[in-house]
Amino acid sequence: MKKKILSVLLCTAMVASLAIGCGSKDQKDAGTSGSDGGSSSGSDVTIEVVAKGFQHDFWKAVNSGAEQAAEKYGAKMNFVGPKDESAVAEQVEQLNNAINKKPSAIVLASLDPESVKGALDTAASQNIPVVGFDSGVPGNDTIVANAATDNYAAGEMAAENMYELIKDKVTDPSETVRIGVVSQDATSGSIIDRTAGFIDKMVSLIGEDKASVEGHDKYNNKVDGAKVVLEVGIPATVEDAACVTVANTLLNKADLVAIYGSNEFAAKNIITANESLDKLGADKIIGVGFDAGKIQLDAVRNGIFAGSITQNPVQIGYQAVELAVKAANGEEVSDVDTGALWYTADNIDNEEIAACLYE
């Protein structure tokens, strides 16, 4: 009997090693195919990427961009991320592991800037350069550079594209016309940038003294006698129901010509509000969104939204690894804007665009 137990336990150990053995072979095969260029050019740059997630489509797109860059520069790249955005401990462990592997450089988007402080100090003491990407590591000065979306510029892009579609209606109109802006909150940095970028650009396109910004203290810039009103609506809480109410109120204004939602949450709830009102469309109120998500993609496909802006996760991954390679080689690096893309029903299935969109 004792023998039996012993054999069972030995089997356990064998299964474990078997699984590790098989798995590691698979992974190595995948790894080498991704970095063939590296082995031939003799480069031994290794990059450890620690993302904020792994299974979400957004991060898959970032991963594919990172792989492209690794292949181009012949670097060995390893991409990990925690199971979800609350798994802070898991991410810290992954970062510690990454540092222990003594890579040439690390690429990091932290879930929580405080929790990775100690690990980043260790990386700094070992002279491993750390590049931030996506949301990066706010407030940490050991990061050598960031590869992220310039959200202000992306907001401006939304305004430019919307302006093209409503130019006739907002150029010196006889009656007051209104442009609605729905924003998730007025506290998150990326959302403020997207909203402010949109508002500032739209005002300058229409004319400084011809457009008045109203609706929220943060953005208010009242101009008496202006014929174009930009009305900002921000829900009291980050809940779908509260945001739908805000969108409803805006859509019900008779002089509304266009509406902008500055992230997936805002865009989705504009679309939800429109379901019962049916006011959005090419000949009706022009809707412009941001990010992706199934509801928004369908709205763009069906012409309910004229188009939306998306970040470029493929570029985020690509540029981050590029920065990391440069930093590893001792080059000076600085922040890069990974850009944004304007997508409509016409180009939504293009390869470049589709790679950046998630459901």
Add this chain to the structure above:
Amino acid sequence: MKKTLKTQKMVAVLALILLYIFFSIFGDNFFQYSTLVSIFDSSYYIGFMAIGVTFVIITGGIDLSIGTVCICCSLIGGTLFEKGVPMAAVLIIILVIGTLIGVANGLMVSVMGLPAFIATLGTMMITRGFGSIVTGTATVTFPQGDVAGAWFHNIFKFKTASLPAGIPTGFILLIIMAVLMAVILNKTRPGRYILALGSNKEATRLSGVNVVKWETLAYTFSGFFAALAGISYAAVYSTLMPGTGNGFELDAIAGVVIGGTSLSGGNGSISGTLIGVFIMAVLKTGLPFVGLQPHYQLFITGFVLIFAVFADVLNRRKAASV
């Protein structure tokens, strides 16, 4: 029976050593001091919880609340620190709260007669919710660096200039606590009563032992160690998010079971529990070094767990047939 438990433990030790050697050979840079410190860092909170819950499992019960108690106590502590309470007091308050929750769990099971699974499931929900209520769902950050109160990190990792990876003092604490609890379990009256009521509660009661008292004590240990786990978690990861902690208890219970403690109660060992915890920690830390994503750890730990429990089943079958 004692002998087979010993055999199982020996095999577990062997498996742990083999795993470490395996990763040292096949993982680049795995065999180094700083990686060892990382393994220790990631094992503290599971390790402390596992030591405590071993007692509950030996009584034949279960404590599902330890994961959320661990996070909840630290959330309360962190909130108090932000309100100006000194760190030493904060740490004591954390331990007291955990202990009290443990007492409450114990009374629900031993006096009120609730099934342990249900009682501690309720406590799990309560503590998870309470953590969010206390913090207003905001993330809590413990002090680090040179700020006042940051000294408590030294309990688990002592940073010195000569050793950038730090001295893993937490490991020493873990071993001290494990030895202490092993002595309590095996050499003292409370420990023997807990073992006895695990193998046959009714017989133990009839022989004049105060079953209520000792069963409650087992849950009290569990609560105390969950709180200690919370402090170690705060020391290693610095920030705590309300609403997390679910699932930690299962890692701890898996460690206990891999270490040879029987879920049906009556036998078990603290040293086995620690070995079980470290098998999981070495797997978790080692797999990325051979190029595998951490979810392979789940995959492999699952197999290890099933085989370990199967060994336990064989053990008991043998005991029954003798």
